[in-house]
Amino acid sequence: MLSSVLIAGRGEIAMRILRTAADLGLTTIAVHTDEDADAAHVTAADAAIRIDSYLEGEQIVAAAISTGAEAIHPGYGFLSERADFARSCARAGLVFIGPDAAAIETMGDKISARAAVAARGVATVPGLAAPGLDDAALIAGAADVGFPLLVKPAAGGGGKGMHRVAEPSELPAALATARREAAGAFGDDTLFLERWITSPRHIEVQILADAHGHVIHLGERECSLQRRHQKVIEEAPSPSLTPAQRERFGQAAVAAARAVAYRGAGTVEFIVDATAPEQPFFLEMNTRLQVEHAVTEAVTGYDLVAEQIRIADGQPLSIRQDEVRASGHAIEARVYAEDPDAGFLPTGGTVRDLALPEGVRVDHALAVGMRVSSTYDPMLAKVIAHAPSREQALKSLDRALAATHVLGVVTNTAFLRTLLALDEVVAGTVDTGLIERRLDELARPAVTAATLAVAALVRWDHVARSRCDDLWHAPTGWRLGGQAPFVVRFDGADGADDPCAAPRTVELTGTPAAARARIDGEEISLALHPGAVTVDGHRMPLVRHGTDRAVWIGLPGEDRELILHSPRRSAGVRDAAPTLESPMPGTVTAVLVAEGDEVAAGDPVLVVEAMKMEHTLHAPSPGTVRLRVAIGDRVGRGQELAQVITDRTALDDAAPDEHAPDETVPDEHALDEPRRPAHEH
Structure with missing residues (x-):
């Protein structure tokens, strides 16, 4: 058996591999960039080494050699x-825990x-x-394929491009966009x-599959x-297949x-x-x-x-096809750092608090x-429920998602729960277009009065705790002549509203x-407890x-x-100059107009990419x-990327002035001052 392995990844998959490698008695080595120096996978490994990028194959090979690793996962x-990375490992005498380069190369190109x-039939x-079809050839042959059709990159995966x-009439623009996305994502x-x-x-x-000619499948x-x-x-398994169909897929x-x-x-994807x-039609193989x-x-x-590691070590499969049995039903939900109400755009932020489900x-x-x-990639976690039946697994997963909280980062957990409750999902009659068709029903509802009340109570407690030595701010409820209310104002409602x-x-x-x-004229009773809150007599975790x-x-x-409401300074001429703000943290990948160009409403101006997802402004x-x-x-x-100025006389006024403050943003010094306990109504 191999004795040491370097994990050439990060995040949850690095943690997953580390657990099994440790169980097998292997010494584990993590790699990390400066951004990940304190990440969980770095702490969990037996040793760690810095690299510039997870995409620098030669650096990772050198890291494995310098740390004495025998294999790379x-x-x-x-x-x-x-x-080319698999080949680099082989040249360096390292075991690559995966298929050989030839298989990766063939299956990595969808053509x-x-x-x-x-x-093989x-x-x-x-x-x-x-190979080598240019736009003209694709356009000429599209009629034989028939519309609607799908433009796909030969390389990569994950739906990108x-x-x-x-x-x-839509094909030329789709080809241009797909080529740009494919080149950026896959080279x-x-x-x-x-x-x-x-x-x-x-x-x-x-x-x-092992190196001795044995190939089995573990179901769909x-x-x-x-x-x-x-x-x-x-x-797993699919709720739609009969035993005969299942065997045909396998x-x-x-x-x-x-x-x-x-x-x-x-x-193997179908x-x-x-x-x-x-x-079934073959779609691609993920190697x-x-x-x-x-x-x-x-x-x-x-x-x-564990099976991957044993196969890479040259051992024959320990499982025969007739031994494979499926027990019960398992369902997995991917928790993403994304905003479903904003077109699933990636989000970011700092994890302020964290709660994960048990069971x-x-x-x-x-x-x-x-x-x-x-x-x-925006995936933060995977929540997996396993139960004797599909119905039980769905209920278990719903309860688990209700107990999943990643505060400080907008996630899709509420969206996932609503999705799991759709009639088609409960019945197992799903297809890849279901989410798009039912998107309006999957939108998160506006924030309720009860939720705002809980948030205000949390704010009150925060102020009280931060000023516990200040008699005048202690929330005792006593005041000569009757208690004045503690007033909290929130801007909009967390981005879901205007x-x-x-x-x-x-x-x-x-x-x-x-x-x-x-x-809003509604009265709500509340009580704050350690790890919980009571709202109108109903106690719930918080x-x-x-x-x-x-x-x-x-x-x-x-x-x-x-967001707590703060008065803003009055704005100047920029009120008349609509701005294009970035909907997500990312990189500007295309500027489609020049400075001073005249545009019509709806014209594309810029393209921002984050996590290999493009968004056109x-x-x-x-x-x-x-x-x-x-x-x-x-x-x-939220960063301003461009302005579209309707009044030509305002154009010079809108030019950046490095000596003048930007009056479209809050007064940062005012925001940094301690906030009074909101009695100033």
């Missing part, structure tokens, strides 16, 4: 599907992968796929076309619940693995029409561990990381105080331990954090960030463009 993402599996989606095209802008499957289901099969996973071609919920996956003499753990599940491998582990009882498996690398940036709306005001009387709140600028609260199934009105950024600039969420 690539995790997923980063270099896990880079053939060559289609050809390889077709030669595995059906592929009809389309136009050949994929675009549905409904009619011929390869080769594209091909596939027929659009009308009611697609995404089903994948886990395979294991249903992965049809997706947004922007990114998986959100996965489960045999097709084994044939695909044999097509490239595969070795290791891998996943797409099927929901009305004809007996005809690595999948994010959703945990549901297969739950129902089969096998540790896939289920949670794969994560979260910690209070960690900074969630746009540098990496940020320009009038502030919401909560008046509190009593004490934090026994209070009454008045908001996770909370407060600063002088905001309050974060986590109630069952609901995380909210509420459009002109809010006709006018003259004043740019504030250039290609390659790193930008923050």
Whole structure:
């Protein structure tokens, strides 16, 4: 058996691999950038070494050699599907825990992968796929494929660079966008076309193959619940397949693995029409561990990381196909740092407080105080529920998500709970377009009066604790002539409502331990306890954090960030100049206009990318463009990127003045002053 392994990844997958490697008695070595120097995977490993980037293969190989590692586990993402990295490991005498470079190369290019599996009799989606097709060739051949169709990059995965095209006039723009996204994400802008499957289901099969010619499958996973071609919920087994269909999928996956003499753990992905599940079409093969491998582990009882390590060590498979059994049902939800109400744009922030559920498996690398940036994929954690039946697993997962709180970062946990409750999900009749069709129903409701009251109570307690030695601010409820209310004002409602709306005001009387709140004419009784709050007699768990600028609260199934209202300075000419603000922290990847250009309302102006997701900003009105950024600039969420000025006489006035304060932002010095206890109504 190998004695030491370097994990060439970060986050929850690095933690996952570390657990199994330690259980097998291996010495574990982590790599980290400066940003990750204090990350959980660094602390958990036996040793750690600094690198400049997780994408620098030669640095990682050198790190393995210098630390005495015998093997490298690539995790997923980063270099896990880079053939040149596998070759570098082999040249250095290191064991690469994955398939050989030739298999990675063939399956990493979707065009060559289609050809390889077709030669083994595995059906592929009809389309136009050949090396080196330029835009003209793709446009010319699109009619034979038929519309609607799907533009896909030959390299990479995760839905990046994929675009549905409904009619011929949309194809040139879709090809240009797809090439730019593919080049940026994968370093390869080769594209091909596939027929659009009308009611697609995404089903994948886990395979294991050793170096002795044995290939088995461990059953399938249903992965049809997706947004922007990114998986959100996965489960095993699929609720839609009959035993005969399940066997057909398994045999097709084994044939695909044999097509490239595969070795290791891998996943063969299929797409099927929901009305004809007996005809699976090969989609792609992921030559690595999948994010959703945990549901297969739950129902089969096998540790896939342990199997990977044993195969890489040259050992034959310890499992025969006839020994594989599925027990019960497992469902996984991906918790992302993203805002479903803003088109699933990535978010960021600092983890202010953290609560994770018990009784289920949670794969994560979260910690209070960690900074969630746009540098990496937005997935924060995976919550996996396993139960004897699918119905029980769904209920268990819903309870677990209600108890999952990552305060300080906008996440999709409330969205996940609403999604799991849809009739189609409960019945198991899902397809990849379900989320898009039901998106309006999946939106998070506006903040309630009760939630605002709880947030105000948390604010009151925060002020009281920070000024506990100040008699005049102690929340005793006593005042000569009757108690004056403690008044808290919130701006809008945590981004879900119009940020320009009038502030919401909560008046509190009593004490934090026994209070009454008045908001919009409604009276609510509240009581704050350690780790809980009572609202109108109903006690519930509460996770909370407060600063002088905001309050974060986590109630069952609901995380909210509420910004305390602060008066702002009056603005000048910029009130007449609509601004384009970055919807997410990221990088400016394209500037589509020049300084001083005239644009019409709706014209594209800039493209911002974060976590390999592009967002195009459009002109809010006709006018003259004043740019504030250039290609390659790193930008923050809410940062002004450009202005569209409608009044030509205001153009010179809007020019940056390095000596003048920016009157569109709050007075930072005023915000830094201690806030009085809100009696100044």
